[in-house]
Amino acid sequence: MASGPLAGLKIVEFAGIGPAPFCGMLLADLGADVVRIDRADAVGRAPPDVMNRGKRSVALDLKQPAGVEAALSLMQVAHALIEGFRPGVMERLGLGPEVVAARNPKLVYGRMTGWGQTGPLAQMAGHDINYIGLSGALAAMGRRNQPPPPPLNLVGDFGGGALYLAFGLCAALLEAQRSGKGQVIDCAMTDGAASLMTMFYGMRSAGLWNDRRDDNLLDGAAHFYDTYACADGKWLAIGAIEPQFHALLIPALGMDGAEFPDRMNRANWPAYSARIAHAVRQKPRDEWAAVFEGTDACVSPVLSMSEAPEHPHNVARDTFLDVFGAVQPAPAPRFSRTAGNVQGPPALPGQQSRQVMLDWGVDQQMVETLLKGGAIVQSRLDRPAPR
Numbered sequence: 183m184a185s186g187p188l189a190g191l192k193i194v195e196f197a198g199i200g201p202a203p204f205c206g207m208l209l210a211d212l213g214a215d216v217v218r219i220d221r222a223d224a225v226g227r228a229p230p231d232v233m234n235r236g237k238r239s240v241a242l243d244l245k246q247p248a249g250v251e252a253a254l255s256l257m258q259v260a261h262a263l264i265e266g267f268r269p270g271v272m273e274r275l276g277l278g279p280e281v282v283a284a285r286n287p288k289l290v291y292g293r294m295t296g297w298g299q300t301g302p303l304a305q306m307a308g309h310d311i312n313y314i315g316l317s318g319a320l321a322a323m324g325r326r327n328q329p330p331p332p333p334l335n336l337v338g339d340f341g342g343g344a345l346y347l348a349f350g351l352c353a354a355l356l357e358a359q360r361s362g363k364g365q366v367i368d369c370a371m372t373d374g375a376a377s378l379m380t381m382f383y384g385m386r387s388a389g390l391w392n393d394r395r396d397d398n399l400l401d402g403a404a405h406f407y408d409t410y411a412c413a414d415g416k417w418l419a420i421g422a423i424e425p426q427f428h429a430l431l432i433p434a435l436g437m438d439g440a441e442f443p444d445r446m447n448r449a450n451w452p453a454y455s456a457r458i459a460h461a462v463r464q465k466p467r468d469e470w471a472a473v474f475e476g477t478d479a480c481v482s483p484v485l486s487m488s489e490a491p492e493h494p495h496n497v498a499r500d501t502f503l504d505v506f507g508a509v510q511p512a513p514a515p516r517f518s519r520t521a522g523n524v525q526g527p528p529a530l531p532g533q534q535s536r537q538v539m540l541d542w543g544v545d546q547q548m549v550e551t552l553l554k555g556g557a558i559v560q561s562r563l564d565r566p567a568p569r
Contacts, residue, residue, distance in 0.1 A: 186213025186513075186522035191355070192542065194219060194256050195237065195264040197531070200310075200335065201343030201371065202266030202294045203233040208348045210236035211513035212522040217260075217538050219253060220531035222559040228531045232510045236525030240539065241532030241559040248557035250276045255544050257282050261358075262290040262351050269299045279366045289364040290354040294347050296338070298370030310338035310371070317342070317375035322382060326396040342374025397448070399423070405454035406431065406445065409484060416467035417484035420458070430479040435461040532561040 183189075191214040195206040203218075210216040218234060222243035240256070243249040254277070257263060263282065265272055272278050272293075279291045296313045297303040303316075314320045314337045324330040347369040358364050385391035391398050402408045406422040422431040425445075432439045435458060442454055462470065467483050474481040485493060491502035491509050503512045506527040513522040535558050539549045552558040 184213040184215060184525050185520070186211065186525075187517055187520040189213035189520070191215065191262070192260045193217070193262050193264065193351075194253075194260045196266070196272075197221065197224070198266035198294075200266070200339045201347065202264050203231065204340055204344040205292070205294065205347045205351075206237060206264055207233045207235060208344065208513075209351070210525055212517075213520070213525070217256060217542070218529065219256070222249070222532075222556065224531040225559050225561050226531075230506075230528040230530065232508055232528060234528035235506070235510075237529055238534040238538050239529040239531050239561075240535045241561070242535075243557050243559065244275050244277075246555070246557045247276075248552055248555060252539070252544070252552055252558055253277055254282070254285055255539075256542055257289060258285045259542050260286065260289055261355060262292060264292045264294065264347065264351070266294040269293075269295065269304050283364065287364060288358050288362055290351055290358060291364060291366045292347050292351050292354075292369065293367060294343055294369050294371075296343075296371045298373060299368045310335035313338040313342065313371040314375045316372050317379060318383070319375050319379050321393070322379070322395060322398075322401060324395055325402065326394065330395070337378065338371040338375050341378055342376075343369065343371040346374040346377070403448065403451055405442075405451050405458050408455060408458075410459050410462040412465060412467040412470060413463055414466035418462055418467055418470050419482050419484050421480040423480070427478055427480045430477055431481065434473055434477065434479055434481075436464075437461060530561055532559045535560040 188209055191209070193206065193209055193214045193216045195202065195216055195218045197203070197218050197220045206216045206218065216237040218237045218239045220228070220239050220241045222241050225241045240252075242252050244253065257277075282289055282291060293299060295304070296308040297306060311320065311332050314333075317338075319337050320330045320333075323333060347367065350367040350369055354365055354367055382391055386393075395401060397403045400407055404423075406420060406428050409417045409419050412418055420431065422428045428442075428445060429439060432442055437457065441457060442450075444450055445454065465473075470481070471483040490496060491504075496502055500512055502509055503524060505524050510524075513524065516522075536549060536553065539552075539558065540546060549558065553560060
């Protein structure tokens with residue numbers, strides 16, 4: 183039985199890539215019954231994806247009216263829906279918000295796109311790097327006189343997209359409990375990435391931030407907030423912003439605090455960074471990690487993805503789990519009473535088609551008819567043995 187604060191919620195997720203499945207995973211980790219609608223032609227082809235952990239899969243042929251009707255039968259009893267297609271695709275399938283609301287007025291309809299449902303770019307293709315480029319986030323990252331580096335796809339897809347949609351869904355579900363009415367959530371990654379930049383736009387308005395990359399407090403310009411190469415070619419992350427932390431950092435690096443007067447003067451930062459860089463290069467990373475262990479100097483090793491799960495702090499908190507043959511981050515955040523969990527392995531397309539339809543109240547005879555006609559496709563892995 184599912185555990186977590188969202189146990190009992192039924193969520194329909196249309197199969198996609200990136201932020202939409204990650205949003206569904208977050209909800210599934212917290213106990214929601216997330217049913218992914220896969221394409222019929224994906225059965226037997228799509229490999230497992232850890233972002234589909236804890237979900238169940240129904241494969242439908244949405245080119246058939248019967249397949250569309252099967253999808254609507256799930257939405258009729260669902261609490262929320264997640265889709266990540268370009269604007270208009272769901273409408274052309276016959277599954278747009280107005281059609282679904284006629285069946286289930288209380289359903290929360292979550293729409294995930296890069297550019298949003300409206301605006302001159304709404305129909306254009308794009309990826310994370312494009313969305314954060316438009317928000318002002320990408321231009322603020324990286325070294326001066328160098329191209330802005332792609333920060334994986336964390337800022338647009340996952341931070342500005344999936345997390346904002348998950349937040350929006352939970353907020354709208356709470357409101358629906360009071361009003362009895364669902365609503366449409368237009369979650370654009372450009373909007374989310376811009377929202378993540380709120381502090382920096384605020385600092386810019388106050389004269390505390392400028393558009394020059396590598397020239398500000400938190401973009402690597404300051405000697406006390408940067409990464410430094412160690413003797414072994416690995417890296418150390420230093421974030422000693424406050425004076426009390428800076429006062430611990432400098433002597434631990436083997437230097438005198440008198441060498442760093444007026445530390446907040448930007449004109450001094452290049453010279454101070456060079457001094458710290460020279461000091462850090464004298465020892466390998468793990469020796470520095472031992473020096474700063476247990477101190478408030480705000481220094482930590484930069485760990486690789488293979489190293490992070492083995493760090494004692496992450497081990498103590500079970501931050502990473504080795505489940506279903508894959509090391510992966512554990513559900514977050516943590517709840518004192520209704521803990522979330524990895525509810526199950528990633529489902530293959532169509533793996534639970536028959537069972538989900540029955541569990542969600544679709545008539546058994548209708549399910550068998552739809553299976554026979556190919557509107558619903560059941561993976562061979564989960565088919566009952568022939569009689």
